[in-house]
Amino acid sequence: MSDAAKKIMQRINALAKISDEQRQLTRTFASPAMRRANDTVASWMRDAGMTTRADAIGNLIGRYEGTSPNAKTLILGSHLDTVRNAGKFDGPLGVILALACVEELQRTKCRLPFAIEAVGFCDEEGVRYQSTYLGSRVLAGCFEATDLLRKDASGVTMADAIKAFGGAPQKIPSAKLNPKKVLAYVEVHIEQGPVLEEKNLAVGVVTTIAGQSRIKLTFTGKAGHAGTTPMSLRQDALCAAAEFILAVERYGKEMAGLVATVGQIQNTPNASNVIPGEVSISLDVRHQRDAVRRAAVKQFQAVRNDIEKERRVKIASQVIQETDSVPCSLAISNLLQSSALKKQRSAPQLSSGAGHDAAVMAQITPVGMLFVRCKGGVSHHPDESVQTSDVQVALEVMNDFIDSLAKHHG
Amino acid sequence: MSDAAKKIMQRINALAKISDEQRQLTRTFASPAMRRANDTVASWMRDAGMTTRADAIGNLIGRYEGTSPNAKTLILGSHLDTVRNAGKFDGPLGVILALACVEELQRTKCRLPFAIEAVGFCDEEGVRYQSTYLGSRVLAGCFEATDLLRKDASGVTMADAIKAFGGAPQKIPSAKLNPKKVLAYVEVHIEQGPVLEEKNLAVGVVTTIAGQSRIKLTFTGKAGHAGTTPMSLRQDALCAAAEFILAVERYGKEMAGLVATVGQIQNTPNASNVIPGEVSISLDVRHQRDAVRRAAVKQFQAVRNDIEKERRVKIASQVIQETDSVPCSLAISNLLQSSALKKQRSAPQLSSGAGHDAAVMAQITPVGMLFVRCKGGVSHHPDESVQTSDVQVALEVMNDFIDSLAKHHG
Numbered sequence: 001m002s003d004a005a006k007k008i009m010q011r012i013n014a015l016a017k018i019s020d021e022q023r024q025l026t027r028t029f030a031s032p033a034m035r036r037a038n039d040t041v042a043s044w045m046r047d048a049g050m051t052t053r054a055d056a057i058g059n060l061i062g063r064y065e066g067t068s069p070n071a072k073t074l075i076l077g078s079h080l081d082t083v084r085n086a087g088k089f090d091g092p093l094g095v096i097l098a099l100a101c102v103e104e105l106q107r108t109k110c111r112l113p114f115a116i117e118a119v120g121f122c123d124e125e126g127v128r129y130q131s132t133y134l135g136s137r138v139l140a141g142c143f144e145a146t147d148l149l150r151k152d153a154s155g156v157t158m159a160d161a162i163k164a165f166g167g168a169p170q171k172i173p174s175a176k177l178n179p180k181k182v183l184a185y186v187e188v189h190i191e192q193g194p195v196l197e198e199k200n201l202a203v204g205v206v207t208t209i210a211g212q213s214r215i216k217l218t219f220t221g222k223a224g225h226a227g228t229t230p231m232s233l234r235q236d237a238l239c240a241a242a243e244f245i246l247a248v249e250r251y252g253k254e255m256a257g258l259v260a261t262v263g264q265i266q267n268t269p270n271a272s273n274v275i276p277g278e279v280s281i282s283l284d285v286r287h288q289r290d291a292v293r294r295a296a297v298k299q300f301q302a303v304r305n306d307i308e309k310e311r312r313v314k315i316a317s318q319v320i321q322e323t324d325s326v327p328c329s330l331a332i333s334n335l336l337q338s339s340a341l342k343k344q345r346s347a348p349q350l351s352s353g354a355g356h357d358a359a360v361m362a363q364i365t366p367v368g369m370l371f372v373r374c375k376g377g378v379s380h381h382p383d384e385s386v387q388t389s390d391v392q393v394a395l396e397v398m399n400d401f402i403d404s405l406a407k408h409h410g
Numbered sequence: 411m412s413d414a415a416k417k418i419m420q421r422i423n424a425l426a427k428i429s430d431e432q433r434q435l436t437r438t439f440a441s442p443a444m445r446r447a448n449d450t451v452a453s454w455m456r457d458a459g460m461t462t463r464a465d466a467i468g469n470l471i472g473r474y475e476g477t478s479p480n481a482k483t484l485i486l487g488s489h490l491d492t493v494r495n496a497g498k499f500d501g502p503l504g505v506i507l508a509l510a511c512v513e514e515l516q517r518t519k520c521r522l523p524f525a526i527e528a529v530g531f532c533d534e535e536g537v538r539y540q541s542t543y544l545g546s547r548v549l550a551g552c553f554e555a556t557d558l559l560r561k562d563a564s565g566v567t568m569a570d571a572i573k574a575f576g577g578a579p580q581k582i583p584s585a586k587l588n589p590k591k592v593l594a595y596v597e598v599h600i601e602q603g604p605v606l607e608e609k610n611l612a613v614g615v616v617t618t619i620a621g622q623s624r625i626k627l628t629f630t631g632k633a634g635h636a637g638t639t640p641m642s643l644r645q646d647a648l649c650a651a652a653e654f655i656l657a658v659e660r661y662g663k664e665m666a667g668l669v670a671t672v673g674q675i676q677n678t679p680n681a682s683n684v685i686p687g688e689v690s691i692s693l694d695v696r697h698q699r700d701a702v703r704r705a706a707v708k709q710f711q712a713v714r715n716d717i718e719k720e721r722r723v724k725i726a727s728q729v730i731q732e733t734d735s736v737p738c739s740l741a742i743s744n745l746l747q748s749s750a751l752k753k754q755r756s757a758p759q760l761s762s763g764a765g766h767d768a769a770v771m772a773q774i775t776p777v778g779m780l781f782v783r784c785k786g787g788v789s790h791h792p793d794e795s796v797q798t799s800d801v802q803v804a805l806e807v808m809n810d811f812i813d814s815l816a817k818h819h820g
Contacts, residue, residue: 193638210637214682225789226671226694227620227763228603231662233787238672239659242652249649252641261636262648263682265675272624272673272692274790282682284636353637377643379635380684 005392016088029123030165056171077119087384136357141176185361194377202393206369211325223277238276329366339400415802426498439533440575466581487529497794546767551586604787612803616779621735633687648686742778749810
């Protein structure tokens, strides 16, 4: 194992100890733990010969100059915030690996025809303000100013949190990157799924970040005594929801690449001796092709209508979010794939079902993503696990990619 | 409308104001509201020429002597406790109607060849200690002494609650009624179901209190990212539970008289973007014939085994409670039916899907029950509603029944 890969793991382990909560890893936007994490990573960046700065919202940016001060910038990175009770790789892996790429340039005293900026985004998970991608949205210039008024669970507005963190809410608009100065954004991230593990491969290249529809459905039947209401007279909201849930699963299995999930369910009154009167569920539908996703949503609405008619249960549905798919840059992806093929027998093209900062950065620059195998596909959980040998492959692929890009650019 | 029926309604309304909670009716075992309710009903009992006493656990008993002090006792009554945020008829109707029957005897200066005791049971719903039928179990001699150690939500043991209420835990065993001195137990109660309303009749006669099986099932699948885990690799606990829920409903509809309900569902982690990893549900199965209920439970276990195999989801099941059906006395039911037929065009025989104090009292004496129509079959809810005209029919039926029983007995 290379020392570089081991060092990446040591740093990821060190970051995992920087938490807002005792005994579990939780690092939210503009929190004290985020402050310490930024300070720690910034010091590593400076050791790697980078100049560091924090932008108006608190993104940490380390810069390694190219051969010319007017060169474009290749941005590498990921996010430093986490979910509650998180694993240690989701986010930090991409930041620390970017740093390792720069260390390799420093070690070989290499300057490129472009600058490299390693970014640690301040918020991707959106735990504190239920608003994801705060960091990348500032760099991409699509930050919503009204979000500054959002309050966290303690009533602190986002604007005040940013100020307390040392940022400057009023300077957020001017923190947008100049697209003309950016060459590309490339992010390394754990797969959060089981495909690479199934194929027994360390890394894969992301071609698309899937679009997503999030819908809330509420089934309103009629509560009643479980012992005294004949089956034929019931309007059981949970049975209606169960029928819908199975229809979603059936259709999801039929359509290649579609994932459709009912992850949340709330039942009222939820007592063993009362027929369920009202049930709310969440529906999450994703596919790399937007047309397929939209057709699925349409199909689910038809199922909803059928159940409503057959069961005398009212079903309200509300679209909570609709995001189109984001394609990765073909040029970047091809380079990543060529580099990956030098390190492993095949380089599978993957679609990312999860959202990433890359999806936001795509608004201003070509993006690429390299996925790294994670154990059991588990993420957002302390059991998140990545092998050091896979980190080494990812590092070698990225070093080779940067080399190729320089040749390509030069 | 007779004044007697109106008076019953007024008293039920007065009791509905005696609550442990503001703005909703909640009257739990041995609570301050229970104290005031008992005192109020006791004063009405004394006005009706009854002597009153409270037994060791806090049941309120009013006695109207028969022609001889050694006569057997006909016990009429129901419970004075309620569920949380209750309706006003479930329980109190039977107590206040019993009192009205005695008032009719007092008005006509009539003494019977048996005494009448009107009982207001102190606990049938089991809200405070999650242990139902505390009151009737004491009179029937099947109270479990270990229940005295149970603690309520504030940590107060049942023994201390009884003492604070003025009862005597150590005297509970001797509070058992002598079966030889009891003629029968007859309870008037709202139907809690829609059958009488469907038939447009005021009252019906209960032939059986259905047996009940309560089972808890836990489906353990595998949580995973909703965006990144292909449908084919999922072990979705909620989909497995949904399949079970629909199978329960299907079978319940096929078997005449069977009611099978999944009323409770708990999903973990219950997040819109996470595949459900573990789901627990309650299953409640009731039928007046125990063999049919047992066959249903067997069938549900077979369904469970099939789902477990097909879906690679582990399903644990645990029987929480199993109660056999309790037949009402044929002699008492026939008398009730004859009396009912004098007041309405037909007197349907009903099976009670809900449990009642009568099911416990059946251990020591013949029991009978008269059901009164309630609006929409709704119970355990502030919307519980009974028409005064139906109360009048119930009162007339009970007066006639008592009269018939006296003739029968004499």
